[in-house]
Amino acid sequence: MAAYRRDQAPWAEDGPPVCVVRPRTAEEVQLVVRACLRHRVPVVPRGAGTGLSGGANTVDGCVLLSTEQLTAIREIDAAERLAVVEPGVVNDVLRAACAEHGLWYPPDPASAPWSTIGGNVATNAGGLCCVKYGVTRDYVLGLQLVTGTGELVRIGRRTAKGVAGYDLTGLLTGSEGTLGVITEITLRLRPARDPERTVAGYFPSLAAAGHAVAAVTAAGLTPSALELIDRNALAAVDEWKNMGLSAEADALLLGRTDLPGSAGEQEAKALLACFTEAGATWAAASSDEEEAEALFSARKLAYPALERLGQVLSEDVCVPRGAVPDMLTRIEEIARRHDVRIATVAHAGDGNLHPAFVVPAGDTDTRRRAEAAFEDVLDAALALGGTVTGEHGVGLLKRAGLTRELPAPVLAMHTAVKQALDPHGILNPGKVIACAPRS
Amino acid sequence: MAAYRRDQAPWAEDGPPVCVVRPRTAEEVQLVVRACLRHRVPVVPRGAGTGLSGGANTVDGCVLLSTEQLTAIREIDAAERLAVVEPGVVNDVLRAACAEHGLWYPPDPASAPWSTIGGNVATNAGGLCCVKYGVTRDYVLGLQLVTGTGELVRIGRRTAKGVAGYDLTGLLTGSEGTLGVITEITLRLRPARDPERTVAGYFPSLAAAGHAVAAVTAAGLTPSALELIDRNALAAVDEWKNMGLSAEADALLLGRTDLPGSAGEQEAKALLACFTEAGATWAAASSDEEEAEALFSARKLAYPALERLGQVLSEDVCVPRGAVPDMLTRIEEIARRHDVRIATVAHAGDGNLHPAFVVPAGDTDTRRRAEAAFEDVLDAALALGGTVTGEHGVGLLKRAGLTRELPAPVLAMHTAVKQALDPHGILNPGKVIACAPRS
Numbered sequence: 001m002a003a004y005r006r007d008q009a010p011w012a013e014d015g016p017p018v019c020v021v022r023p024r025t026a027e028e029v030q031l032v033v034r035a036c037l038r039h040r041v042p043v044v045p046r047g048a049g050t051g052l053s054g055g056a057n058t059v060d061g062c063v064l065l066s067t068e069q070l071t072a073i074r075e076i077d078a079a080e081r082l083a084v085v086e087p088g089v090v091n092d093v094l095r096a097a098c099a100e101h102g103l104w105y106p107p108d109p110a111s112a113p114w115s116t117i118g119g120n121v122a123t124n125a126g127g128l129c130c131v132k133y134g135v136t137r138d139y140v141l142g143l144q145l146v147t148g149t150g151e152l153v154r155i156g157r158r159t160a161k162g163v164a165g166y167d168l169t170g171l172l173t174g175s176e177g178t179l180g181v182i183t184e185i186t187l188r189l190r191p192a193r194d195p196e197r198t199v200a201g202y203f204p205s206l207a208a209a210g211h212a213v214a215a216v217t218a219a220g221l222t223p224s225a226l227e228l229i230d231r232n233a234l235a236a237v238d239e240w241k242n243m244g245l246s247a248e249a250d251a252l253l254l255g256r257t258d259l260p261g262s263a264g265e266q267e268a269k270a271l272l273a274c275f276t277e278a279g280a281t282w283a284a285a286s287s288d289e290e291e292a293e294a295l296f297s298a299r300k301l302a303y304p305a306l307e308r309l310g311q312v313l314s315e316d317v318c319v320p321r322g323a324v325p326d327m328l329t330r331i332e333e334i335a336r337r338h339d340v341r342i343a344t345v346a347h348a349g350d351g352n353l354h355p356a357f358v359v360p361a362g363d364t365d366t367r368r369r370a371e372a373a374f375e376d377v378l379d380a381a382l383a384l385g386g387t388v389t390g391e392h393g394v395g396l397l398k399r400a401g402l403t404r405e406l407p408a409p410v411l412a413m414h415t416a417v418k419q420a421l422d423p424h425g426i427l428n429p430g431k432v433i434a435c436a437p438r439s
Numbered sequence: 440m441a442a443y444r445r446d447q448a449p450w451a452e453d454g455p456p457v458c459v460v461r462p463r464t465a466e467e468v469q470l471v472v473r474a475c476l477r478h479r480v481p482v483v484p485r486g487a488g489t490g491l492s493g494g495a496n497t498v499d500g501c502v503l504l505s506t507e508q509l510t511a512i513r514e515i516d517a518a519e520r521l522a523v524v525e526p527g528v529v530n531d532v533l534r535a536a537c538a539e540h541g542l543w544y545p546p547d548p549a550s551a552p553w554s555t556i557g558g559n560v561a562t563n564a565g566g567l568c569c570v571k572y573g574v575t576r577d578y579v580l581g582l583q584l585v586t587g588t589g590e591l592v593r594i595g596r597r598t599a600k601g602v603a604g605y606d607l608t609g610l611l612t613g614s615e616g617t618l619g620v621i622t623e624i625t626l627r628l629r630p631a632r633d634p635e636r637t638v639a640g641y642f643p644s645l646a647a648a649g650h651a652v653a654a655v656t657a658a659g660l661t662p663s664a665l666e667l668i669d670r671n672a673l674a675a676v677d678e679w680k681n682m683g684l685s686a687e688a689d690a691l692l693l694g695r696t697d698l699p700g701s702a703g704e705q706e707a708k709a710l711l712a713c714f715t716e717a718g719a720t721w722a723a724a725s726s727d728e729e730e731a732e733a734l735f736s737a738r739k740l741a742y743p744a745l746e747r748l749g750q751v752l753s754e755d756v757c758v759p760r761g762a763v764p765d766m767l768t769r770i771e772e773i774a775r776r777h778d779v780r781i782a783t784v785a786h787a788g789d790g791n792l793h794p795a796f797v798v799p800a801g802d803t804d805t806r807r808r809a810e811a812a813f814e815d816v817l818d819a820a821l822a823l824g825g826t827v828t829g830e831h832g833v834g835l836l837k838r839a840g841l842t843r844e845l846p847a848p849v850l851a852m853h854t855a856v857k858q859a860l861d862p863h864g865i866l867n868p869g870k871v872i873a874c875a876p877r878s
Contacts (some may be wrong), residue, residue: 079656079761102659124602135600137609138577151848159757160789161574162826163563163613164833164844165853165871170576170609174602191659217518220541220630263702318598322518350599387601394603405603409590413860414604420859421852432604 012054047119053395087118451493492834526557
């Protein structure tokens with residue numbers, strides 16, 4: 001059972017489960033939840049375990065419910081542009097299946113090759129293309145789930161629109177397994193899009209990169225990705241691959257456009273102009289797939305490069321996009337103050353930053369300093385009008401941050417909703433909000 | 440006070456309020472709610488009263504809280520692409536203010552010249568452009584509200600992304616004043632878009648029009664509007680304006696595209712090809728604003744044309760888009776069976792139909808037959824996998840329909856949420872769901 005105890009979040013606690021169950025049907029999920037209800041035993045749902053906040057970590061004495069056997073793609077309906085899937089379907093598998101029908105499921109978390117749609121829904125996962133296409137919640141039409149009282153129900157709809165009652169589907173999405181156990185998901189799809197064009201720019205300062213991002217917004221452009229890699233992440237890639245990235249720049253910006261035909265060509269040119277006018281020391285655009293991949297390689301290599309150096313905790317604050325340069329400066333100050341290595345990759349167009357804390361294996365002293373720096377990063381984001389989590393979720397790691405972000409009467413609303421839908425407190429207890437069961 | 444008792448829904452009941460209050464600040468709203476709490480008096484929030492389900496109708500002994508004095512546009516931030524407004528701001532007023540900053544607030548209910556953002560949020564209003572750009576909920580980032588326990592709180596965020604706790608903002612959106620009284624709204628905006636091109640087609644049968652809609656989807660097109668006007672609506676316009684529309688066609692389809700430049704030209708051509716190949720007897724495209732307005736005139740004249748003939752109840756079912764022709768056929772059958780005049784305008788691309796029931800003033804017999812037909816239309820939509828309300832909300836008119844749409848355990852989830860956030864049952868009681876207060 002050890003392999004089922006933790007997700008990918010370092011430092012979050014886990015407790016011994018009483019068993020691991022791998023139901024094959026929604027009805028079996030219901031049986032598990034009903035048994036847990038009868039014995040007042042916590043049930044912790046788990047997808048692929050790629051979460052980054054400890055949301056899927058086991059709690060003491062729980063039943064770990066793995067969705068790994070619930071992998072059916074039930075339906076892909078091109079006429080209605082929707083898919084119906086079981087929660088254990090891997091994101092990239094669904095994406096490939098949709099492509100065969102000329103359709104596209106946009107949400108693209110970095111974990112897409114491994115993470116499951118169920119986990120994506122539970123955490124309301126984001127990704128690179130959210131800047132233009134939104135997050136997982138924007139694609140969830142309906143859910144089948146087992147409730148906190150053991151009922152197997154369907155909520156939401158198959159139609160494009162619908163306002164029949166409260167938006168329970170949106171409420172369950174991002175609830176990290178604390179309001180119900182998802183057994184089936186109905187997803188909205190888009191038509192397949194045109195190939196993307198890529199624009200890259202190296203900037204001599206964070207301020208200049210920030211100006212470029214602001215210029216993109218001011219020009220009314222809607223890139224399909226707008227990523228930033230800071231000098232610390234570039235340096236880590238250089239230490240490994242010796243690409244000479246960090247010598248050239250304080251920040252690398254990567255933009256993409258997927259507008260069709262000449263409109264795409266024009267938007268790529270406009271992105272390039274924004275980069276150049278903001279002071280890029282080098283900038284280039286490409287519609288060639290191989291060339292574009294090369295431009296994006298620093299983005300893709302950043303995490304593996306950091307993981308060579310030790311345990312990596314990927315942080316996830318989100319600030320107003322205009323505050324990105326300021327937030328990056330504050331992160332560097334925090335790293336210096338606590339003497340911790342932090343390298344940042346950011347969905348710059350969304351203001352969503354992923355500062356990565358690197359702690360050499362077994363170095364408990366650095367870990368202590370990193371944990372203090374981690375909380376300082378959350379406070380810095382809140383001071384800039386941001387949130388402690390843009391797309392990874394609260395899980396265990398952000399519970400303290402959440403109580404700093406939300407005032408008491410709002411936390412009380414969250415608690416009231418939790419108690420309303422999980423009156424016996426058996427659904428992934430202790431995650432998101434601490435909350436005593438009503439009975 | 441009589442002017443404040445009803446919204447635009449015929450046939451829904453209303454009761455005498457004890458008073459009408461018109462607060463000028465959020466703090467005054469809080470005072471009102473707290474006074475109502477103290478005396479266990481219902482509070483019914485009201486925007487412009489353009490609702491179509493009775494959601495803003497007064498209930499016996501309530502305080503009617505009008506947002507008409509809360510009309511400040513607090514902020515339009517072009518760099519963050521957001522606006523902060525008070526609930527009484529009229530949709531078109533906000534739209535115009537955004538345009539001055541090169542920005543666009545997409546949700547465009549037909550009531551946009553009169554309806555308020557607060558009402559749009561309370562009902563999760565849709566409109567013509569939802570088929571491409573989504574509904575009101577997709578644009579609500581955050582809310583300030585007075586809760587059912589009298590607290591003045593902010594929920595949601597100003598950042599592009601955020602998953603700090605449950606999606607209370609999405610939950611409040613569309614809750615029709617039953618979970619909180621909204622005092623401020625933070626809205627996501629888009630950059631101003633290119634001028635639209637319009638495509639119109641007349642079809643000899645509902646089936647042919649249905650084929651055209653399916654062909655648009657199959658071709659991977661994403662029109663910015665796709666509207667259908669049935670022969671009964673065309674006939675009503677003809678009776679008034681003698682435009683010769685209904686002689687030519689069983690249905691008129693109107694499509695729009697807002698892709699920039701040549702991509703837009705290409706999409707308009709592709710729409711035209713879909714219309715023609717599906718059997719349009721006449722079809723044309725235009726990028727000329729005046730010509731496009733002329734093509735759309737039948738859509739705009741349909742309701743006024745019907746209102747000449749009596750009281751009009753605009754229905755709002757939503758079905759899978761492939762079921763639109765079938766639903767239109769069933770509506771005609773229901774009209775014949777109950778001997779009621781029903782004319783339908785539909786957001787065909789969304790499967791959202793607005794059958795309009797026409798009842799001559801004072802004709803109680805026809806009204807009785809129309810009410811029976813109304814419930815049959817809801818049942819027909821449910822039988823086709825649809826919902827009883829696509830964008831108008833449940834209010835009073837759809838409460839019976841809602842209990843036919845949602846199974847008991849799902850209704851129980853709705854009730855639990857209502858009781859959690861409005862424990863004393865003072866917020867717009869009796870709307871959406873019947874629900875006894877916990878205390």
